[in-house]
Amino acid sequence: MDKVPSADDSLKELLGRVQECQLCELGKTRTNTVLGSGRADARLMFVGEAPGYHEDQQGVPFVGQAGKLLDKLLGRIGLTRDEVYVANVLKCRPPDNRDPQALEIETCRPYLEEQISIIKPLVVCTLGNFSTKLLSGKPDGISRIHGRPQEMPGHQGIALFPVYHPAAALYTPSNMKALEADFDLLPALLGQPLPQPLVEPSSSEPDFVVETAEGQAEPEQLDLF
Ligand code: URA
Numbered sequence: 001m002d003k004v005p006s007a008d009d010s011l012k013e014l015l016g017r018v019q020e021c022q023l024c025e026l027g028k029t030r031t032n033t034v035l036g037s038g039r040a041d042a043r044l045m046f047v048g049e050a051p052g053y054h055e056d057q058q059g060v061p062f063v064g065q066a067g068k069l070l071d072k073l074l075g076r077i078g079l080t081r082d083e084v085y086v087a088n089v090l091k092c093r094p095p096d097n098r099d100p101q102a103l104e105i106e107t108c109r110p111y112l113e114e115q116i117s118i119i120k121p122l123v124v125c126t127l128g129n130f131s132t133k134l135l136s137g138k139p140d141g142i143s144r145i146h147g148r149p150q151e152m153p154g155h156q157g158i159a160l161f162p163v164y165h166p167a168a169a170l171y172t173p174s175n176m177k178a179l180e181a182d183f184d185l186l187p188a189l190l191g192q193p194l195p196q197p198l199v200e201p202s203s204s205e206p207d208f209v210v211e212t213a214e215g216q217a218e219p220e221q222l223d224l225f
Contacts (some may be wrong), residue, residue, distance in 0.1 A: 007040035010118045013090055014111065018091050024107045026092035032059035033167040034224050036087035036115060043190055045085045047112065047131040049165065050100050056093035061086045062166075069166040070127075073183045087112060089130050102132055109134065116155055123149070123189050124158055127148070128165025147182040149189055161189060
């Protein structure tokens with residue numbers, strides 16, 4: 001009888017296909033594809049928007065300033081990057097960090113759906129508007145629906161939990177407060193107690209300045225709010 005492939009094996013096989021992908025124009029301009037990183041059996045999965053400059057260079061999601069904030073938010077709830085899985089709606093960087101286009105999102109969607117089906121997390125935490133609208137199947141904007149779990153169409157038993165994109169919180173202190181408060185709800189959703197004591201809430205000043213490796217301001221990934 002054929003052996004059932006492990007989640008790790010299935011992700012490796014998917015990685016091979018994504019690395020070869022030329023289904024949309026982004027295949028021509030990317031440096032590296034960025035499938036995702038973390039545990040193949042994670043209970044918590046994050047879905048952002050698309051790789052930016054640093055992610056495209058390294059082939060790893062959320063390694064820039066937004067990623068540093070994601071690490072800090074995970075620390076708040078007693079988790080590290082190794083314990084979760086992080087992916088994006090798009091697996092290739094849009095030139096100049098422009099918004100993902102509808103055709104790119106639809107073309108790339110099967111890869112994300114496959115990742116979710118392989119990992120089977122308890123909770124998919126969508127970061128910002130693009131992943132939230134895609135996976136909820138609804139047009140509701142993140143500022144209206146963040147912090148409230150909902151069912152995810154097509155993935156029975158997996159909760160969808162929309163929060164602001166970390167990049168949006170870096171630019172707007174009130175979004176940072178909301179993002180921290182929403183993260184604090186995650187342990188209960190995952191069925192585990194909040195770590196004690198809670199990390200001090202951050203000041204209202206953003207801790208990070210978004211810069212490219214060359215020290216120039218990186219074009220903002222828009223439509224995050
Ligand atoms: N923003 C995203 O949405 N994804 C990344 O990987 C990095 C920044």
